Amino acid sequence: MTFSERIWPKVEPLWATYLDHPFVKGLGDDSLDPKKFQHWLIQDYNYLIEYARLFAIGAAKAPNLKIMQTFTDLLYGVLFDEMDGHREYAKEYGLSLENIENTENAEVTTAYTSYMLNVSQAGNVENVMAAILTCVWSYYYIGHELAKKEDATSQPHYGSWIETYSNDDYKELVDQSITLMDELAAGKPERELEQLEDIVITTSRYEYLFWDMAWNQENWRTPDSFSHSSTSY
Numbered sequence: 001m002t003f004s005e006r007i008w009p010k011v012e013p014l015w016a017t018y019l020d021h022p023f024v025k026g027l028g029d030d031s032l033d034p035k036k037f038q039h040w041l042i043q044d045y046n047y048l049i050e051y052a053r054l055f056a057i058g059a060a061k062a063p064n065l066k067i068m069q070t071f072t073d074l075l076y077g078v079l080f081d082e083m084d085g086h087r088e089y090a091k092e093y094g095l096s097l098e099n100i101e102n103t104e105n106a107e108v109t110t111a112y113t114s115y116m117l118n119v120s121q122a123g124n125v126e127n128v129m130a131a132i133l134t135c136v137w138s139y140y141y142i143g144h145e146l147a148k149k150e151d152a153t154s155q156p157h158y159g160s161w162i163e164t165y166s167n168d169d170y171k172e173l174v175d176q177s178i179t180l181m182d183e184l185a186a187g188k189p190e191r192e193l194e195q196l197e198d199i200v201i202t203t204s205r206y207e208y209l210f211w212d213m214a215w216n217q218e219n220w221r222t223p224d225s226f227s228h229s230s231t232s233y
């Protein structure tokens with residue numbers, strides 16, 4: 001059994017909860033409050049900057065040239081293709097990239113990216129790929145599911161979001177990631193496989209929190225008496 005085959009039944013029930021989350025439902029039926037989408041966009045843009053570092057760590061830790069090329073390919077995809085999409089949304093909403101980049105990461109964004117960077121730096125290349133897997137794959141899981149609705153991708157507000165994460169180019173990127181994960185995990189002892197599973201499960205929990213953070217437009221939970229906030233949008 002491949003790693004992706006053994007992890008699927010463990011994460012699919014978690015991912016299914018994303019489909020029930022009002023943020024994701026709002027993308028699906030195009031009813032999402034644009035303010036909530038903008039909160040996601042701003043946090044996700046900054047998330048992607050940290051997330052991109054994972055691919056660079058993967059390239060640095062790659063055991064051979066082919067794997068180095070794969071990580072670099074995926075890195076390019078995040079920094080240019082995926083983030084270009086975000087830059088287009090920013091333009092549509094009149095948000096300046098400078099303001100977005102200067103916005104403080106929310107509590108959840110900080111926790112999620114710090115966790116991924118930590119397990120990646122502490123371990124070998126398979127840890128890096130395990131930290132990436134949920135991000136890449138669960139967005140396709142959502143995009144693919146939402147795209148099943150007739151005309152979903154041509155809806156005026158969030159149709160392009162659904163298109164981005166369900167199209168064939170994105171699927172290819174997901175397949176490439178799953179294949180690499182399976183190659184890296186093949187033949188590893190059970191104890192190590194369980195550690196990799198933990199990473200995929202923990203990131204799956206963070207994904208839910210990220211949707212919830214965007215829905216609630218959260219930054220940091222702080223005591224009422226502590227009013228510091230450098231959020232600048």
Ligand SMILES: Cc1ncc(CO)c(N)n1
Pocket residue numbers: 044047048082134135136139207210
């Ligand atoms: C939080 C999050 N997870 C996954 C993706 C997909 O790359 C994304 N853009 N944002």
